[in-house]
Amino acid sequence: MKFEFSALNLNGIVKGLKAAGILPGLLEHVSEPVRKILQSPYSERWYRGELMTELWLKVGELHGWNKVEDINYDVTMKSLGPVVRPLVRVALALTDASPAAVFSRMGSLASTAIRNVEFGWDSKDKNSGAMWLRYPDPVPPPFVEHCWAGIFRTGSEIVGKPVKVERFEVTREDRQFTFHLSW
Numbered sequence: 001m002k003f004e005f006s007a008l009n010l011n012g013i014v015k016g017l018k019a020a021g022i023l024p025g026l027l028e029h030v031s032e033p034v035r036k037i038l039q040s041p042y043s044e045r046w047y048r049g050e051l052m053t054e055l056w057l058k059v060g061e062l063h064g065w066n067k068v069e070d071i072n073y074d075v076t077m078k079s080l081g082p083v084v085r086p087l088v089r090v091a092l093a094l095t096d097a098s099p100a101a102v103f104s105r106m107g108s109l110a111s112t113a114i115r116n117v118e119f120g121w122d123s124k125d126k127n128s129g130a131m132w133l134r135y136p137d138p139v140p141p142p143f144v145e146h147c148w149a150g151i152f153r154t155g156s157e158i159v160g161k162p163v164k165v166e167r168f169e170v171t172r173e174d175r176q177f178t179f180h181l182s183w
Contacts, residue, residue, distance in 0.1 A: 001116045003049035003135050009113040011041040012075035013055070020071055022063055030058050046115065049139070056143050065146040072150025077157070085158060099159045099183045103131045128166070128182040138174035148179060159183075 017023040017038070027035050034051050037043065060068050100123055102109065107119035118134040133144065145168045156163040167180040 002137055003114060003116045003139075004046040005049060005052045005114050006112060007042045007045050007047070009075070010037060010047060010052075012078060013052075013071065014038055014041050015078065016071040016074040017059075019074065020063075020067065022059070022067070026055075026058065026062065029062060030055060034058075049114075049116075049135075053139055053143050056147055057140060060142060060146065065142060068146040069150040069153070072147050073153045074150075076151050076154040098126065099155065099161055099163055099181070100126075100129055102155060102159055103129065103181065106131060128180070130178050130180050132176060132178040134172070134176040136175070141168075141170045141174060141177065144177045148177075152179070152181070156183075 014023065017026060023038065027038060030038070031054060034054050037047055037051060038055070056068050059071070100121065104121035104123075106121070107117075110117070110119065116136055120132045120134075121129060122132070123129040133148075135144075149165060152163050152165060161183045163181055163183045165179050166182050169178040169180065170176075171178065
């Protein structure tokens, strides 16, 4: 199965693109299938991951990767945050409130946004570890690196500790990616 993203996620992205003032110009530079889903985010429940990949690659090309991170931060905080935040609070209540508690459960936390992506967590010590993602097919590394950078910014705010990406690693033919994190 290929990776997919939810209408909830897409709707948040559309709001983030509008708030950033780049949606109208972006519509001129994407394929017809991407244009259609941006104009009607709830026309389906789940969308093919290639559409999201195209979208973020185009935003990165036209506006820079910092814009991709900023919009993903905004999307996560406003659209997915209200759904995910209660789950995170439960995870933190069951542990020592370490960010590792969140990262070790990222697969279930991200299930409202994406599916058919595997997640894993390898703890290094009480202040660091590595979160990895495995996509079913190759995806461009900049897409993964910068989309998730915005999500980690959100994670910092939710857990109340600054989370830093120490290193981003690409493995397994652009299918598996590892974020080495510390806090």
